[in-house]
Every structure is written in structure tokens, then in C-alpha cells.
Amino acid sequence: MVFNSVAYAIFFPIVAIIYLCLGTGAGNIWLLVSSYFFYMSADIRYGAILFGASLVTYISTNILEKTANNALLRKITAVMAVSIELLLLFFFKYFGFFNEMTGNYFEVSFLLPVGISFYVFQAVGYIIDVYRGDIRAEKNFVQAMLFTAFFPGILSGPISRAGELIPQFKVKHKFDYAxxxxxxxxxxxxxxxxxxxxxxxxxxxxxxxxxxxxxxxxxxxxxxxxxxxxxxxxxxxxxxxxxxxxxxxxxxxxxxxFQPFFATSSAELWRRWHMSLMSWFKDYLYIPLGGSRKGRLRKYVNILIVFTLSGLWHGAAWTYVLWGFLSGLFQVTGEILKKYRERIMELWPLKGRLAGLVHHGIKVFLTVFFFNVSLVFFRxxxxxxxxxxxxxxxxxxxxxxxxxxxxxxxxxxxxxxxxxxxxxxxxxxxxxxxxxxxxxxxxxxxxxxxxxxxxxxxxxxxxxxxxxxxxxxxxxxxx
Amino acid sequence: MSDKIRLVRNLILLGLPLLAMMLYFALKPMDYMSLEYPMWIEEKEFVTGRVDDRRDYDTLIIGDSRAKSSVLPAVLDESGNTYNMAIGGATPIEMYYALDRYLKAHEAPRSVFVIFAPYHFYDIDNYNQTLYFNYLDTGQILEVAREARGLYGEDKVAYKGWITDVISYKLRSPAKYLAAVYEALPAGKRAENTERYMQVRRDLGFTLFGTEESNNEPSYEVHEAEFKSSGVSSKYYERLLERLQAEGIAVTIEQAPLNPASYDNLRPEFLEGYTEYMDKIEKEHPEFTVVKEVPRYEAECFGDNNHLNRTGALKYTAMLKKRYF
Structure with missing residues (x-):
């Protein structure tokens, strides 16, 4: 079911009105059932994959919660849970891509469930958060399952964080006109x-x-x-x-x-574009890789890794990989040139509002220009x-x-x-x-x-x- | 005023213009629909007997646009007892239900001519238009989907999202019809649609599609490598013939002419497949008259690549008259 359909125009008001009339417990069950109905309306088999991913998340996060004093077991649990989630993503999304690279060695293909990249990332983020001790595991089965299945974001995000979304399932939401x-x-x-x-x-x-x-x-x-x-x-x-x-x-x-085309640099554009994904990559990949803490060169390499993987996340094709790599490369180039640009500005400072506006306009133009260059590979x-x-x-x-x-x-x-x-x-x-x-x-x-x-x-x-x-x-x- | 009442009031206020639009779309289709529509509505009113001069006819013409534009009932039968109830863009699906409607509202005719273009046995190219014009009842639409299960062409009648489409058409959703109103601006289409409706009624169901004085472009069939008879369309064709047989109606299956560019370029495999299909029909219904040969008419008889012009229609009707009347 898609948002711009008659089916959604019928589905959504019914779900919302009944949810707002129910209490927290029944309301969450209703939301969970509705979310699975929403998701499985495209293909009933999708439900099994979503359920599997959610169950792994639920079990692993609760094991992590109960083994607070056993670092090794926690590590094994987290690694295993994240691996299972990523394997799900690999099999359903990337198997064909890698199989093709090996000359179609395996004569099988898998169904690609819509939204799998979104809810798998959401689940992985949750597991890592619990592993790090940033949040506690959700014991309530319905609420935990609802976190990955919540219908507004399941097909294309935004990628939610457990610490933000799960607490909202605990609150009774009443009708609020505003x-x-x-x-x-x-x-x-x-x-x-x-x-x-x-x-x-x-x-x-x-x-x-x-x-x-x-x-x-x-x-x-x-x-x-x-x-x-x-x-x-x-x-x-x-x-x-x-x-x-x-x-x-x-x-x-x-x-x-957040108005990505008003950005004045590639780095800023990517802070404004698909923010939930980019912040996910920042928190769960860029920072663990060392972020900017291990020297400039390492920072640039980390940026390139993050963007290349972000390209691969978008699709199992070399065009996406190259698009991601180019996006990272433009950002790295921007970072390298930053000190020279600042030096030039010191030597020839701009005077007057008009000059400032022109300078701002040029920066926006160049940002959008390089974004478009990389986008050619995306399209x-x-x-x-x-x-x-x-x-x-x-x-x-x-x-x-x-x-x-x-x-x-x-x-x-x-x-x-x-x-x-x-x-x-x-x-x-x-x-x-x-x-x-x-x-x-x-x-x-x-x-x-x-x-x-x-x-x-x-x-x-x-x-x-x-x-x-x-x-x-x-x-x-x-x- | 409580917030809930305020929200309901505002939603109603937002929805009222939509409701007004839906009513308008349902009540005044002749104002904005395309020029095909008057032909469909005229036929629907004719078969259901919802016309002032309702009466029973001796002979009916059933088929698609080629039948509609090829047979002049007034020329074929000067007594005025023949009606051409074919429709442009119709397949045996629509014609099966048209016959059903006719038989429910009238005495069965003595004879029926069935004329379909060969491509309508394997291609359902206009079913969305059937839904858009609200030609079929909900029950009939559901029956089509049921009958189509597992058959070639199922994707044309029970395509992804067909249920929501049907609901949208039945409710006259502005999302489906507003664009047509917009295209009909500023003058609207009532005048030309009414004129077309009156013309079709006056000519006992006959109407022209192509307006050229001559055409020698290839028809749809030329592009086909082979004839495929299996599928939803064929199933309904067979249902239509069975119904005609059950009612004891004399049936003549005729072929509409093709222009030289079409006739001469038909692939032998296509022609062979079509003839085989017609042979099968003849064997299953020995009491029917089945003409398998497709006539080859000169380009001057065609108004476009698929349809006869008036000259062609007169020639074809004269041929039928000579042969059967």
C-alpha cells in the first residue's frame, strides 16, 4: 500500500481513529496488526521477513539486557544479531548483485521486500544502542515488534531510533486538534x-x-x-x-x-539530505571507524567508506556505489580546499551585503552542481x-x-x-x-x-x- | 465548539467541494467525457431499454469498432429492424454483458452478426476505459476478474490496484475524472457529445471512426508474429456464442475488411492461427454461419488504418445485404 493511493486514504483514517480511541495496550496491538496489514498488502511473504528481523532484534536486545555483566557474551550476542540482520539484507537485496559478479554461480534469486534496507538499519541501530548501554531493551513484545513495523516509516523511513520511538508507544495518545x-x-x-x-x-x-x-x-x-x-x-x-x-x-x-539545495557545501548538503540515514551512518559507522579523531587522512578515508557504503545501501549496482564514492570524494575535496578558501577570504574579504549574497549564491551553485554531477550515476x-x-x-x-x-x-x-x-x-x-x-x-x-x-x-x-x-x-x- | 467537532466540520468543509465534484461527474458525464463516451452510453441505454423509442429488433450487430463502423443498419435492413450495438474498444467481455442486458430487457432477436477484429481475441487494450466509462456493474466486474483467473490477459482486467481503481471509478473520484473536466475547458464537451449521441441513435448504432478519404497504413494485426487465441477475451467470446446458441438465435460470424497494407502484410502464421481458431468455432457451433476469409478492400474504403470510411461501410454493408438479406 502506498501513501498516494485510494487504499491508504481508506486505511489511514480507520487506523488513526481506532488507535486514538484505544488505550496504550490495545492501541499498540491495533497499530502492530495494522502495520503488518499495511506492509503485507504488497506481498504477503514480506510479513515473514519483517517478523524474522523483528524477532531477532527482540530476542537479542533482551539477551543483551540480561547479560550486563558478561562482556564476552554481550559482544557475541551483538555481533551475531547484527550479522543476522545484515545477512537478511544481503540475501534479499545484494545476493543477485554479488552472484552476477561471480558470473551467476548460483542459479537462484530472492524476492526483494520493499523497505528492508530501512527496517534492517533501524533494527541494527537498536541492537547497537542496547549493546552500548545507551538505552534499555524493550521487554514488551508488542512495543518492540512495533518499533520495526510501525507503518508510517516502514517502506521508506525516516529511520527511527529506538530511544526516540519506543517511549512514544508507552504513552496514551489522545486526539489533539493541533x-x-x-x-x-x-x-x-x-x-x-x-x-x-x-x-x-x-x-x-x-x-x-x-x-x-x-x-x-x-x-x-x-x-x-x-x-x-x-x-x-x-x-x-x-x-x-x-x-x-x-x-x-x-x-x-x-x-x-532540511532544504538540501540551500546548502553551501557538500558536507552541509549531506547533513540536510536523508538526515535519518546520514545520522545513522555517522553514529553507527563513521564514529566507530574513528570519525575525525584519528587524523585528517583517516577522516577522509572514513568519509569515503561511509559514502561508498551509503551508495551500496541505495541499490545493488555499481552506479550507486560510484555515486556514493563521488559524493564522498566531493565532500573530502571540499574539506581539503576549505583552508585555502578561508585563506582567500582573509586576503580578499568581501565587503557589502551584495558581495556576501553573490558569494553565498556561488557556494550554493557549486554545491548543487557537484551534487548533480554525482547524481548522473544515480539516475x-x-x-x-x-x-x-x-x-x-x-x-x-x-x-x-x-x-x-x-x-x-x-x-x-x-x-x-x-x-x-x-x-x-x-x-x-x-x-x-x-x-x-x-x-x-x-x-x-x-x-x-x-x-x-x-x-x-x-x-x-x-x-x-x-x-x-x-x-x-x-x-x-x-x- | 470542541476540537473534535471543529475537525469534523473542517474535514466536511474540505470534502464538500469534492463531494460536489463527484456528484457532477456522476450526473453530467456528457459535459466532459471524450467523444467515445456517447457511443458507449447510447449503447448501454439501448441494450437496457432505457430509451424513449424502446422496441425489439430482428437483427443485431455485435462486435468492436470495426463492426461499429462497417455495418450501416439502415442500409442493411430497410425495414429498420436491425441495430448495430457494437462499441469501439469493446472486446467480447463487454459484448457478452451487452447481450445479457439486451436479452433481459427485450425479446431475443431472430439473428445476430458477430464481427470482431482478430486482435481482440488476444489483446484487451481498453478495459480501463470500460471501467472509466462505468459500463459494467460491480457484479459484472467481479465476475470478469473471477473468470480471468489464471488465463492469458488476466493482468489486463485484474491488474495490480484494480480494486481501488474500480472503487474510484464507481465513486467518481475526482482523482480519476477531474483531468477530463480540465481538458474539456473552457467550452465543455456537451454539445459535441450530444451531437455524437444523436448521430449514433439516428444511424441505429452505426458510427465512423476514421475520417480520412483513403488509408493504406498497416492495422494492429500486422505487428503480430502469431495469433494467440487463449485468454480472457476468447473465453468471453465462447460464452457469448454459447448464450446466443442457448437463446436459439441465428448467428453469423463475419470478418471486417482490411486495407491492402494490412492484408498483404499479415504474417502467414497469424492468418493460419486465426483461421484455425475460426475452424474450431465452426466445429463447436455447426449451426452458425462462420465466414473465415477476411475481405481485402482498397485503401479508398478506409478512414484510418483499422476502420472503414463511409464508402467502405456502404460497400461492406451492401455485400452483407446481398449475402444474407
Whole structure:
């Protein structure tokens, strides 16, 4: 079941209303049953894998809790539990990839359960937290199982932390008007980002990438930029829908995006993009590897390891691995050049607000530019296709191509292009408001009733008009 | 006002325009639907007897768009006792239920001509349109899904998400119909849809699809390597024939013409497979008249690559008249 479906529009209110009417115990059982129903609606077999991963987590965390004085046993338990979780991920997600590398030695293939990368990481994080003694293991079976299965985040995150989510299952959530309203507005905004913006951008990106050999460099740039915005709107919209759904029921999930395209460096962009995953990598991989504590070179190597693995997490293909490696490389390069940039700024300090703005704009442009370069590998079907696209752009670009390029030939007619431009302006305004510390939902509720209702109706109308346009499936489902 | 009441009130306020839209979509489909719709609704009203001039007919034409655009009932039968109840985009599925509806509301006809394009025995290309036009009742849709289980073509009628689609169509979800209204702006489509509806009614169910004076482009069948008769469509074709036989109706299975580019380029394996299929039908229903040869008409008879124009329809109808009337 996906968030942008009629089935979810029926499922969610029923689940939320009944949950809010029930007490903690019955409410959690109801949520657990509903979450499994939600997850298994795509394929009933998924439930067994989720149950297996959750059971391993439950048993291992409780063994860790009970063997507080036996360091060796704790270590063995933690290693075994994490290994089992990662083996699950390996078999279902990466087996085919590695099998292909060995010339398809094994003649078997495994079903890829949606969301497995998300809930396995969530479970691994929980096991490590208990092992480290940061949190206590949850003894309540239902609450522990619900932690990995909680439906708003199971398919595409945000990746929750046990210390944040499990305590929320212990509280009786009552109906709260402000929470429900804010949650619904966030869900509406999520649908707007997905259906109105991302689906239209998908048409441009798909057209360019499916016909990359015929596209000129300007079209390739536009297609890549469209894809960057598409994937942002697509994934951020899923997070909005997940966070909004949870909020309606009184839960608070982690934020996942924070205006990534306002970042002024690669490092900052990755602190704003898929925040729940990047913070997971930071806490459970980067810091244990030594982080920045073991010298500069080691720090750079750690960054490259983290980003390369993050690429592999996204998909079992060399394009993702290379995308991850490049993202890390740009970050490392940014770090290396940082002192030189600062030196230049000391020698030639910028004077005046305009100069500051221009400097800021250049930094944002370069950040987005390098992000787009790496994204070519993320979107391309193969490394050779990505290489062809990059070669065409970097060796074939002519300013005269700009005049020759007709944006109306990118798959969208006048009306859809107009709707897209208008929607992107709204997106920019919302992101700008958030960047300046203002919550758009609060700005919306501060409007006069007539304007507020006009905004609601306008949003609904645009969503409804966009339900049959472009790609309707969420990109991050495949991860 | 309590918060709960406030939320319910606001949700109702948000939902009211949607409800109004859904009512509009259900009550005024001629305002925004495509030009195919009047033909479907005209046929549905005809077979269910919900027309002012309701009466029984001696002869019916059953089939798809090729049948619809090939047979002029007024020319075929000057007494006015023949009606063309074929529909563009219909497969034997829709026609089986159309016949069922007709028989429930009328006396059984004396004879029926069944004309389907060969590709409709293996390809269900328009079932979503059937759902979109709300042509079938919920019970019929469920029956189609049941009947399709395990057959070739099941994915076309019981595809992933079909249940939510059916609910959306039945409830006239704005997500499904608003885009059509938007496309119909600013003038709306009522005038042209009504005109089409009246024309189809006036011409006893006949209508044209292609408007060209001549066409010699290959039809759908040319692209097929072989004829595949198995599947949902064939199952319903056989159900349709069995029903006709059970009612004691004289059945003639005819073939719609192809233009030279289509006829000459059909793969021998395709033609062979189709003829074999028709042989099988003939063997199973010896009392039916089964014409297996596909006529080859000159390009000037075609309004597009698949359909006859008026000249072609007159020629084909004259041939049928000579042969059967």
C-alpha cells in the first residue's frame, strides 16, 4: 500500500481513529496488526521477513539486557544479531548483485521486500544502542515488534531510533486538534510535492535519460537538474507523508530533509539530505571507524567508506556505489580546499551585503552542481551511460545550445510547464520560510480564513489534477 | 465548539467541494467525457431499454469498432429492424454483458452478426476505459476478474490496484475524472457529445471512426508474429456464442475488411492461427454461419488504418445485404 493511493486514504483514517480511541495496550496491538496489514498488502511473504528481523532484534536486545555483566557474551550476542540482520539484507537485496559478479554461480534469486534496507538499519541501530548501554531493551513484545513495523516509516523511513520511538508507544495518545491539523497539512504538502511537482519533473528526466544520445548538452543538464529536484520532492514528500501520518496519531518521527539545495557545501548538503540515514551512518559507522579523531587522512578515508557504503545501501549496482564514492570524494575535496578558501577570504574579504549574497549564491551553485554531477550515476542505467552523459556535457557544451533548446520539447506542454513553474515557486517559498526558521504550517494557520481555505482548496485541486501524470511510484521504494 | 467537532466540520468543509465534484461527474458525464463516451452510453441505454423509442429488433450487430463502423443498419435492413450495438474498444467481455442486458430487457432477436477484429481475441487494450466509462456493474466486474483467473490477459482486467481503481471509478473520484473536466475547458464537451449521441441513435448504432478519404497504413494485426487465441477475451467470446446458441438465435460470424497494407502484410502464421481458431468455432457451433476469409478492400474504403470510411461501410454493408438479406 502506498501513501498516494485510494487504499491508504481508506486505511489511514480507520487506523488513526481506532488507535486514538484505544488505550496504550490495545492501541499498540491495533497499530502492530495494522502495520503488518499495511506492509503485507504488497506481498504477503514480506510479513515473514519483517517478523524474522523483528524477532531477532527482540530476542537479542533482551539477551543483551540480561547479560550486563558478561562482556564476552554481550559482544557475541551483538555481533551475531547484527550479522543476522545484515545477512537478511544481503540475501534479499545484494545476493543477485554479488552472484552476477561471480558470473551467476548460483542459479537462484530472492524476492526483494520493499523497505528492508530501512527496517534492517533501524533494527541494527537498536541492537547497537542496547549493546552500548545507551538505552534499555524493550521487554514488551508488542512495543518492540512495533518499533520495526510501525507503518508510517516502514517502506521508506525516516529511520527511527529506538530511544526516540519506543517511549512514544508507552504513552496514551489522545486526539489533539493541533497535531491532527498539522499532520494533515504535512500530508497534503507531501502529496503536493509528489504528485504536482515530482511527477511532472519525472517526465522531463525520463525523456532526457531515455534518449540521452539524441539530447544536446543543455537538455542533458536540464534533465539532470529536473531529476535532482524530482528525487528531492519525491523522497521528501514520502517523509512528509510518513511524519504527517504519525503526527496525526500523536507520534513524532525524525525529520528527514532540511532544504538540501540551500546548502553551501557538500558536507552541509549531506547533513540536510536523508538526515535519518546520514545520522545513522555517522553514529553507527563513521564514529566507530574513528570519525575525525584519528587524523585528517583517516577522516577522509572514513568519509569515503561511509559514502561508498551509503551508495551500496541505495541499490545493488555499481552506479550507486560510484555515486556514493563521488559524493564522498566531493565532500573530502571540499574539506581539503576549505583552508585555502578561508585563506582567500582573509586576503580578499568581501565587503557589502551584495558581495556576501553573490558569494553565498556561488557556494550554493557549486554545491548543487557537484551534487548533480554525482547524481548522473544515480539516475543512469549503467556507468557507461553516465560516462556518455558527462562526456557530452563537459566536452560538448556550447552557449549557443541554450538558444537552440526549446523547453517545450522536454515532454511537458505549456500548461503542465506553467503548473510546474508555479509549483516550484511555492516549493521555493516554503523552503525559504523553513530556512529562516518559520514553519509554513504556522504561517498558513496565521492567514485569514478566506486565504487559508483558498490555499487548501488550491492545493487539493492541483493534487487531483496531477494524479495521472508522470511517475506515480515513489523512487525510494526500490531501496 | 470542541476540537473534535471543529475537525469534523473542517474535514466536511474540505470534502464538500469534492463531494460536489463527484456528484457532477456522476450526473453530467456528457459535459466532459471524450467523444467515445456517447457511443458507449447510447449503447448501454439501448441494450437496457432505457430509451424513449424502446422496441425489439430482428437483427443485431455485435462486435468492436470495426463492426461499429462497417455495418450501416439502415442500409442493411430497410425495414429498420436491425441495430448495430457494437462499441469501439469493446472486446467480447463487454459484448457478452451487452447481450445479457439486451436479452433481459427485450425479446431475443431472430439473428445476430458477430464481427470482431482478430486482435481482440488476444489483446484487451481498453478495459480501463470500460471501467472509466462505468459500463459494467460491480457484479459484472467481479465476475470478469473471477473468470480471468489464471488465463492469458488476466493482468489486463485484474491488474495490480484494480480494486481501488474500480472503487474510484464507481465513486467518481475526482482523482480519476477531474483531468477530463480540465481538458474539456473552457467550452465543455456537451454539445459535441450530444451531437455524437444523436448521430449514433439516428444511424441505429452505426458510427465512423476514421475520417480520412483513403488509408493504406498497416492495422494492429500486422505487428503480430502469431495469433494467440487463449485468454480472457476468447473465453468471453465462447460464452457469448454459447448464450446466443442457448437463446436459439441465428448467428453469423463475419470478418471486417482490411486495407491492402494490412492484408498483404499479415504474417502467414497469424492468418493460419486465426483461421484455425475460426475452424474450431465452426466445429463447436455447426449451426452458425462462420465466414473465415477476411475481405481485402482498397485503401479508398478506409478512414484510418483499422476502420472503414463511409464508402467502405456502404460497400461492406451492401455485400452483407446481398449475402444474407
Amino acid at each position: 497535531n491532527v491539523r498539522e499532520g494533515l497539512v504535512r500530508m497534503g504538502w507531501g502529496l503536493f510535492m509528489k504528485l504536482v511537482i515530482a511527477s511532472r519533473l519525472s517526465i522531463v528526466a525520463n525523456l532526457v535519460y531515455d534518449n540521452h544520445t539524441e539530447a544536446n548538452p543543455v537538455q542533458l543538464i536540464l534533465g539532470t537538474f529536473a531529476y535532482a529536484l524530482q528525487i528531492y520532492c519525491d523522497f521528501a514528500s514520502y517523509s512528509e507523508l510518513a511524519i504527517g501520518s504519525a503526527q496525526c496519531m500523536g507520534f513524532k518521527l525524525r525529520e528527514n530533509f 543512469a542505467k549503467s556507468i557507461s551511460q553516465a560516462a556518455e552523459i558527462l562526456k557530452a556535457v563537459f566536452t560538448g557544451f556550447r552557449f549557443s545550445d541554450i538558444a537552440k533548446t526549446n523547453v517545450f520539447e522536454l515532454g511537458l506542454g505549456y500548461i503542465n510547464l506553467g503548473i510546474l513553474a508555479f509549483s516550484l515557486l511555492i516549493l521555493f517559498a516554503v523552503d525559504l520560510a523553513r530556512e529562516r526558521g518559520r514553519e509554513p504550517q504556522k504561517l498558513l494557520t496565521g492567514l485569514s480564513p478566506a486565504l487559508r481555505w483558498a490555499a487548501y482548496y488550491g492545493m487539493i485541486l492541483m493534487i487531483l489534477l496531477s494524479t495521472n501524470i508522470g511517475a506515480q511510484r515513489f523512487i525510494y521504494f526500490q531501496f
